[in-house]
Amino acid sequence: MSDSRSVIGTGAFGPEPQHDEKLGALMRDVVGDTPYAAVRWSALAGRIGERVAAQMATPWWSYATRWERRAIPVALIAGLSAAVALWLTSVSTTAAQPMTTASGVTTEVLSGIPAEDAASQFARSVTNTVDLAAGVPE
């Protein structure tokens, strides 16, 4: 085994290789040593502590505030859509199923419509809204 091979190492299954002083020196010129001395450790620890403390003090519902700006217009649009949909439904229901009332029949008879016709219209109106199969109270 040559010198260079022992410096390179023998891979995964070999023993722990030696540190390559020459390559290390060249690399140090490029990447530098880790600048421990330039770090203000207490300030760094303080910043980390402050952010963790702030995180601890943040109530869970504060996350909802992130969505407020988006949620308000969505809620408004949904509310308006629901109101329009309800209005359209009520209009079409009213048009499709005119309800004949007893007072309406009386009015029609008084206005000259034959009583039998008015009564049968009233009966039809009532039986349309009552399930006869379920039984009608005597």
Next chain:
Amino acid sequence: MRQAFQLAYRVVGHREDAEDMVQEAFLAAYQYLDSYDATRPFGPWLMRIVLNRGSNLRRSRARRETEPETDAVSPAPSALDESERTEAREQLIRAMDLLSERQRMIVTLFDVDGLTSTEIGEMIDLSPGTVRWHLHEARRTLRGALSRFFKGEA
């Protein structure tokens, strides 16, 4: 915290970025403490967070073109004169770009910072054998690119 900073610095190569990374990693560790398996050592878990943050930071930021900040300039004994040294430095930079991020980090932690394969393995959650394999490959690439400067040793 020193170990986290060392790893962060080797990933991003800039002191302030490394400090930010350490800070973010500790905050993330606190946020995701629920996912930490208490039966396993805390250090490697934190280091994995540092590595993930570092990789994201590297991708998202343009590499800063600043000189490395060192504690002390400590050139090791070298037989190279100044011009050879400059040339070797340029070739080394190009050769280091050929390495994977993991290989670059491992060879730096081993040959510049003087860590052992076991220490590096614990730091980045690899077996010492895998670390030695990456080290072997990285050195082969670097020494291959710098072969004329290592002629006497071949």
